[in-house]
Amino acid sequence: MTVEELLVFGKSEIHSDHAKIILGEILNKNPLELLNYLDEKVEEDKVKKYKEAILAIKEGKPLQYVLGTVNFYGNIFQINQNVLIPRFETEELVEQTIEYIKKYFTEPVDIVDLGCGSGVIGLTLEKKISTKSVDLIDISKEALKVTNINCGNLKSKANIIENDFLNGIQKKYDVIISNPPYIKEDEEIEEIVKENEPHIALYAGKDGLDCYKKIINNLPNNMKERCLVAFEIGSSQGNEIKKIIEEQLPHTKVIIKKDLSERDRMLFIFNNLE
Numbered sequence: 669m670t671v672e673e674l675l676v677f678g679k680s681e682i683h684s685d686h687a688k689i690i691l692g693e694i695l696n697k698n699p700l701e702l703l704n705y706l707d708e709k710v711e712e713d714k715v716k717k718y719k720e721a722i723l724a725i726k727e728g729k730p731l732q733y734v735l736g737t738v739n740f741y742g743n744i745f746q747i748n749q750n751v752l753i754p755r756f757e758t759e760e761l762v763e764q765t766i767e768y769i770k771k772y773f774t775e776p777v778d779i780v781d782l783g784c785g786s787g788v789i790g791l792t793l794e795k796k797i798s799t800k801s802v803d804l805i806d807i808s809k810e811a812l813k814v815t816n817i818n819c820g821n822l823k824s825k826a827n828i829i830e831n832d833f834l835n836g837i838q839k840k841y842d843v844i845i846s847n848p849p850y851i852k853e854d855e856e857i858e859e860i861v862k863e864n865e866p867h868i869a870l871y872a873g874k875d876g877l878d879c880y881k882k883i884i885n886n887l888p889n890n891m892k893e894r895c896l897v898a899f900e901i902g903s904s905q906g907n908e909i910k911k912i913i914e915e916q917l918p919h920t921k922v923i924i925k926k927d928l929s930e931r932d933r934m935l936f937i938f939n940n941l942e
């Protein structure tokens with residue numbers, strides 16, 4: 669089949685932009701360039717791969733899992749259904765955290781990314797700031813296989829650790845960052861997310877706060893004297909999490925920040941930083 673025939677087939681099954689993105693990925697071309705190759709014949713194995721991808725999307729699989737890669741903060745990360753699809757809000761969390769690290773730390777920092785999944789947060793920080801060590805922690809063996817691939821692809825020196833957040837870890841960090849699961853057990857979420865993304869990456873008990881509580885409990889053991897803690901949060905959870913922190917760590921300063929859509933999506937703890 670030709671490029672044109674494949675695009676016509678794709679358009680008849682799914683959104684034409686998605687069909688172009690998939691064909692572009694399979695042919696290793698920018699989707700916008702495909703129009704220059706309409707008459708070109710496509711090899712049989714690539715036609716098969718393309719058709720399978722189109723049908724997977726038609727059946728409700730997210731485009732990112734079909735492609736198997738995402739661009740996060742300028743780097744390409746591999747993903748599969750064992751890890752969360754990285755979100756724009758998480759790029760905002762990383763961006764804001766980089767700003768704070770540059771403001772408050774002059775020496776290379778010890779960082780831990782809790783619930784690292786594909787590794788997007790910790791590995792991006794490793795690329796963008798000066799680090800002494802980067803620890804990537806997740807409880808899911810399958811997720812950590814993906815972390816490991818991304819560490820290799822990005823030539824990272826990060827340590828991959830299978831663990832229940834900070835439980836039993838003695839090391840102290842300058843920066844503790846996490847986008848933990850934070851959806852309430854009975855919360856209605858988009859079908860495409862519920863059906864495809866790992867539930868261990870999404871749900872966190874009745875009030876959605878189980879993971880924050882667990883992490884906050886351990887903070888006194890794992891924060892250095894000067895420490896920044898950065899959390900992605902659900903848009904209605906800021907004040908509840910702030911209250912828990914203020915009860916347990918009364919000497920810290922807590923700030924809730926909005927994302928570009930004006931929703932409370934980030935929470936920062938400053939331990940002796942100002």
Ligand SMILES: C[S@@+](CC[C@H](N)C(=O)[O-])C[C@H]1O[C@@H](n2cnc3c(N)ncnc32)[C@H](O)[C@@H]1O
Binds near residue numbers: 785805807869
């Ligand atoms: C919302 S996902 C975030 C993934 C990635 N950091 C990102 O931002 O795209 C949460 C991650 O936490 C992990 N996780 C869940 N419970 C955990 C626990 N008790 N200890 C460590 N990791 C956990 C899940 O396996 C999942 O990879």
